[in-house]
Amino acid sequence: MALNVLIVDDSSLTRKAIKRIIGMINETTDLGIGQFLEAGNGCEALKIVNESHVDLILADLNMPEMGGAEMIHRIKNNESTKSIPVVVISTESKTVRIKELLAEGVKNYLHKPFTPEEFKAIVHELWNKTTAEAVDLLTRALSQALETTAYSMIMPIDDDMVIPEKTMLAEIGFMGPKSGTIQILAGVQLSKVLAENIAGLSNVDDKNACDALKELANITCGLFLPMVVSSTADLFDITIPTVKVCDNSEQWNEFIAVQDSCVLNIEGHAVAIKLVIEN
Amino acid sequence: MQTKDFSGIRNNGPLPSPQEVTVPNDIGDLLADYIESIGSQLENLEGTALAYEAGNNRQANAAKVRRILHKIKGESGMVGIDEMSDFCHQAEDAFEEFSEDKRPDMLLRFKDWACAAIQNMANQMKCN
Structure with missing residues (x-):
């Protein structure tokens, strides 16, 4: 390291x-x-x-x-x-x-x-970049991951975008010169769209949506870390991404209330991303 | 530590004794490298000052003098020999302030003082 x-x-x-x-x-x-x-x-x-x-x-x-x-x-x-x-x-x-x-x-x-x-x-x-800088880099990494892997377009934030009720929370950890967790909160509906794009499936279920979100978290993390430390070779260990499904509509509000989170508009669907730095 | 006054290099006034340059206690093996590096640069400075005095490639030699003084100042500062660094700073200013005919004498005076200081450091190092 x-x-x-x-x-x-x-x-x-x-x-x-x-x-x-x-x-x-x-x-x-x-x-x-x-x-x-x-x-x-x-x-x-x-x-x-x-x-x-x-x-x-x-x-x-x-x-x-x-x-x-x-x-x-x-x-x-x-x-x-x-x-x-x-x-x-x-x-x-x-x-x-x-x-x-x-x-x-x-x-x-x-x-x-x-x-x-x-x-x-x-x-x-x-x-130790400031958290604001790191969140900005993370948002860029997610945008890049969505555009290149899921062929999804990032749109400007607007009042018409759909705020998810049933959500999927993907989490991936990294350990190295910096350690922490990246969390992506997306609606199930959007996750299914991502699954269609990433895996090329036509009839997707919740499991396919979970897998797509895990894949997105993995790619985002892989893009984000080199932005923090110039070269990541051998510097970071990355955990296997996990996804939790939540029916509680409060989860979205709690998630975005945190200062270190950021919201993106993916083709009319709101997605939130959060960075938790441990050291 | 009291700051020594090296303005004598700019007004042809007295300079502090070169025997009294303070060397940090924790300089360790850097001192031998420092003495060698500064010694070689002072030799270079003397040659350049004489070439400047002779009127050969004045502009190029003036640039070379600036580079040497800058390097001695930087290296002295990096190893913590601040008095030498201050002295270089004063010599750099003097070089810009002086007319072309007065520059070589100032440089040779700088070189003699710095050589004496380096020699003293080398002697001290041998004793320790």
Whole structure:
């Protein structure tokens, strides 16, 4: 479950000092840091990023051959690497340049020299996105799962969408750098439509609907986790999804009353999604 | 810890003693790497300052000086030798403030002071 950190700096001394600081923090507070990878300039860093599993990049700006800004631009414009969080560590004090880098997708900026506390705060911020951000990502993952797997269209929320009475609650757990549960609450009617689309069945029953919702939860979870941590390979264990059927119309109201839930309109049917983070 | 005044590099005034640079206790094996790295960069700085003085590729050499000072400042800060980092900062400012003919002397004065400080650190390290 360890996270690989790539340090990009033309000074081997600085790379060593950064490793030392992070190592010291990791001994007292488990940040989940695993292997350190090192590059002396942007070119070397791009090669490593394309060949190895990297979860976080700490990059200097002023380097020979290829500087940090060019490297970041290339990483953020490459589909396979753009989700890797980059933190700039530099003595650069020009706020305009820092703002430009943040606009380019840089996660944060640490001024050299940084304290262990400053680094700790950044790592926590990276791995523990705010709940609002995480719910937003989860909603995106569900939308993507519905559109690509169940061929269902996401529509704007409106007053005419059907609020389900008999509901199915799908739940799937994940354990790793973050642990928690994803819950999807959908009406039985919609779940049957999803079953028709996902499994290609014409006469679906409740069991088919349950299976379709489980499948949807599984795919949503698979899409969501890489959005939280750049690369999920070997980082998360995912539980087998379960589905509970409920005839109580109150369930919907209770579910959406929670702040960390979000409602989507799937072809006129309301679906709610919730993220429960355990650590 | 009292902050030392390195403004003498900007106004040709006195500088603190290079023997009194504070080295953090927990620097460990980074000190040997630091001494080696800064020593090599100071040699590089001296060569560049002399080339600048001779008038060869002034613009390129000025850029090189800026890079070296920036690197020494960054490395000093990262290992916690803040006084050297402050001194570099003052030298960077001096380089921008000074006229072209005064820059080389300032750089050589910076280099001599920093070399003495590094040498003192190396001696202390041998004693320990």
